[in-house]
Amino acid sequence: MAPLIFLLTITLLTTPAISSVGSFVYGGCSQIKYTPGCPYESNVNSLLTSLVNSATLTVYNNFTIKSPTSQDTLYGLFQCQGDLSNVDCASCVARAVSQLGTLCPDSSGGALQLDGCFVKYDNTTFLGVEDKTEVLKKCGPLIAYDSDGLNRRDGVLDYLGTSDGSYKPFRVGGSGDVSAVAQCVQDLSASECQDCLSEVVGRLKTYCGAAASGDLYLAKCYVRFSKAGAHSYGGNDLKVKTQKGESHNPAVDDDDDDDDDEEEKTLAILVGLIAAVALLIVFLTFLKKRLWKR
Incomplete structure (x- = not known):
């Protein structure tokens, strides 16, 4: 292949x-x-x-x-x-x-x-196959971190790349105006996930140095960090929150969950709509290919 x-x-x-x-x-x-x-x-x-x-x-x-x-x-x-x-x-x-x-x-x-x-x-x-192939690297502009700011940034990244003995494929961290998110694909074992995230953190600090933000995606895991106001992901500053009940770095401010109930109310309707749209896309793609062949 x-x-x-x-x-x-x-x-x-x-x-x-x-x-x-x-x-x-x-x-x-x-x-x-x-x-x-x-x-x-x-x-x-x-x-x-x-x-x-x-x-x-x-x-x-x-x-x-x-x-x-x-x-x-x-x-x-x-x-x-x-x-x-x-x-x-x-x-x-x-x-x-x-x-x-x-x-x-x-x-x-x-x-x-x-x-x-x-x-x-x-x-x-x-x-279930570990893969450290690098598929995307992106660093923001270099900025003048003071020593405390750079130490906070490195501390957040080190936190994401360090295991506490439990299996956490999704991790968030923050300190001051620096926030970060990390995740590995859940087909990896706990040790493979930890190995992948540790690898990303090490490479990201080397690649991006004193950059205001950085993204590094390997084939089976990624880490992203951003200093407040540095840049946006999809039009919004990087925001992360933990899943309910998950232990996390206390320096991180969790997003409000006020909208959760409203989202759950609309889920039942959207489930059917999304499934129908997916089937329609597949059908139209198949139909278009058949019409082109004629």
């Missing part, structure tokens, strides 16, 4: 609805194409629909679509940032699946990272 070719691009979308979670970060497609109408295409459509449907219930899941021939067996997963609501997670994954269809038409494998979620599929298994 040829490696995915990544498009290392950052765009800041200004659509108010989900601009902070739906902004394009990077994408990649396999060089190998499948023939439209073949069994593999049906497997891809089935897998992507399953990812969208599952995202209404959880922030992570993986699927394997088995076939009589090994080359038609398909593996896939999605993961949302750990503090997203079910509504935002489902919306993000639905958008990612839609963009994958445009970015990687007829590709046997593809991966897409939006600001709030990650989707990947391939016919070579990657589930």
Whole structure:
């Protein structure tokens, strides 16, 4: 299987609805194409629909679509940032699946990272496989940190890259005007996740030095940090909050949860709508290919 070719691009979308979670970060497609109408295409459509449907219930899941021939067996997963609501997670994954269809038409494998979620599929298994391939590095402008400010920034990053003995694939940290977020894909074991995040933190401090902000994505984990006002992710300053009941750095100010109840009320309606939209996208893509062949 040829490696995915990544498009290392950052765009800041200004659509108010989900601009902070739906902004394009990077994408990649396999060089190998499948023939439209073949069994593999049906497997891809089935897998992507399953990812969208599952995202209404959880922030992570993986699927394997088995076939009589090994080359038609398909593996896939999605993961949302750990503090997203079910509504935002489902919306993000639905958008990612839609963009994958445009970015990687007829590709046997593809991966897409939006600001709030990650989707990947391939016919070579990657589930549970640690991968430290660097796919995106971005540093903000250099600024004049005082010694205390730089120590706070490094302290936040070190906190994210240090294990407390529990499995925490999603982590947040902050001190003063510096905030940061880290996450590894949950198909990794606790030790693999820790190894990946420690690697990112070390590289990020080396790459970005005294930068006001920095993003570093490896294939299976990422770390982002930002000094207040330095830059925005998807139109909003980097904001992080912990999941309910999760221990965290006390220097971090959790976002208010006042909107949670209202989001849950709309979830039941959006679940059906998102699933219907995903199925419609798959059907229209299939129909368009058939019309082009004529």
